[in-house]
Amino acid sequence: MAKILIPTPLRQFAEKNNSVDVAAATVGEALASLTTQFPDLRKNLFNDEGKLRSFVNVYVNDEDIRYLQKDATAVGDGDTISIVPSIAGGRC
């Protein structure tokens, strides 16, 4: 099982979970499993073509999947997948 960490802005679409364990061999499978479980997350993570949105990054442990094998990046027991959306707050 890999653990997916759900960031604060997206928890409202994942029944307020801050992490979800999924059985998956790759990042792509893990995110597919996540968005099957929580369909409302899908449009926040993926665009209409099914590609990850440009303001959302996905990390396996501390590495950006864009510099690994993207969706095909292997995950296994003990790996942590982080979804890191851009947040803008500061002056507010």
Next chain:
Amino acid sequence: MLTQEEVSRYSRHLIMPEVGVDGQEKLKAAKVLLIGTGGLGAPVAMYLAAAGVGTIGLVDFDVVDVSNLQRQVIHGTKDIGKKKIDSAEETMRDINPLIKIVKHEVALTSENALAIMRDYDIIADGTDNFPTRFLINDACVMLNKPNVYASIFRFEGQATIFAADGGPCYRCLYPEPPPPGLVPSCAEGGVLGILPGVVGLIQATEVVKLILGAGEPLIGRLMLYDALAMRFRELKLRKNPECICSTGDVKLIDYDHFCGIQKPEPPPVVGEISPTEVKTMIDSRQDFILIDVREPHEFQIGRIPTSNLIPLGELPKRIADLDPNAHYVLHCKMGGRSAKGCDALRAAGFKRVFNMTGGITAWSEQVDPTVPKY
């Protein structure tokens, strides 16, 4: 050269070999621009002033509002209604009269950004919106100045240094800003008042380290802070060879022209209804269902008496219980979430669905001031 007064004031720095007289002189000679004097800018400005950063520029055009005081500790109750840069300057002068404070009372735009930022060594981004963050990044890339970055949401923060020599920039991480509506703002999402203190001081720490050339700067690393878990995590940031910071293909853009985030009042569109019209419908006992899509804790702060609470996240599950032929008005705090709720109902085949513009905030302003604004 440090004056006798400065030697006394900064003695705790001077006796530390990592700073010393040389370091304090570097701080005195440094010019740092703080963009935004809100949640993040407040602690950064106060501590950098105290530390003896010789020139501190402030960019802000906002005025102090009572709802700022829960976190913007540079401003006080006596400052409500004052310009934030004036209030910030006063606090900083009280902390340290020996430094120079330069006030820029403007909104940063593609036209003025380079001229304002050019005179500074380090830029600290403490703004609250994507258009300005992308503008600051791009200007820092063009001017080759480090952008000490932080952002906050509810109880989470992010911090890093962008556009430092050889390091990644904001666009290496996120190539473009999100479309409006997909990412909640602080005003809609809230922020734990203490959070910008912790995250802002990470920013201030990195500014001081860059000036001193001390330690390991937060370059190529994104620090994530979760206040509820009290956990810091670090992710690797890499310079994207296709990014503007590598290709040099940089042009300043005012994203708000098409991003819509900063526009004050969008023109009314089909499917919207104003709070005063809703009030008239209630008073004339028209047959419609008013749905408040905010969260229960917001509903507790204040509500419209005839409203029914269905938080946006629960709406999809409740659609089956709702009559698709009825007349609906949805509202939230400011109109963003209820617009999404309206979309969901329309997508489910509901025909008469209206979004109350400006949410309960506008209701409080236009109809019933006894409903507290938050």
